[in-house]
Amino acid sequence: MNQWAKVLRDKNLRATPQRVVILKALEILHSKDHHRHVTARDVFEQVQETLPGLNVTTVYRTLEGLNQVGIVDLMTGTKDQVRFSLRQPEHRHGHLVCKGCGQVETISLDPVHLLAHAIFENHGFAIDEEHFTLSGRCKNCQTSEWHHDHDHHH
Numbered sequence: 001m002n003q004w005a006k007v008l009r010d011k012n013l014r015a016t017p018q019r020v021v022i023l024k025a026l027e028i029l030h031s032k033d034h035h036r037h038v039t040a041r042d043v044f045e046q047v048q049e050t051l052p053g054l055n056v057t058t059v060y061r062t063l064e065g066l067n068q069v070g071i072v073d074l075m076t077g078t079k080d081q082v083r084f085s086l087r088q089p090e091h092r093h094g095h096l097v098c099k100g101c102g103q104v105e106t107i108s109l110d111p112v113h114l115l116a117h118a119i120f121e122n123h124g125f126a127i128d129e130e131h132f133t134l135s136g137r138c139k140n141c142q143t144s145e146w147h148h149d150h151d152h153h154h
Helices: 003-010 017-032 040-047 056-068 110-123 139-151
Strands: 072-076 082-086 094-098 104-107 132-136
Touching: 003 017, 017 040, 017 056, 017 082, 040 056, 040 082, 056 072, 056 082, 072 094
Parallel strands: 094 132
Antiparallel strands: 072 082, 094 104
16 A cells, blocks of 8 residues: 555554545645644645545544554644644654744754753653643744833833
8 A cells, every 4th residue: 555554554553544645635735835733624624625524523533643653743832723743753853832923933852852851850750852842922922012012101
């Protein structure tokens, strides 16, 4: 069959048509925009023609299941929107998600290792470094908020 069927079987999952089509869709969306993290709706729109019977909820559940076995990465972004991407062991990275504009920046895991080590030393808690996401405010949103906050005092 194809590489996705093998990937699924390696994880002891049945290579159902919907799993294979959803993984192919992620791959297509990924190649269009390098390292893009997509929503279940993005994937749904991509697979609609191939599998017309599928709904967004099924796509979401399938993506969640693929995340649990480590084929797909999951990232909680802004406004509680979950995004997905294919896991790439050779490109391990973290994310900075802006709560203001929703921008996602990819970061190296080097500083994350230091943080994870410090937390483990102090609390005995092991952070999952596989897919690390921090939320906050990007430079642009900090600047516009600063101006916005200071406009009220005049």
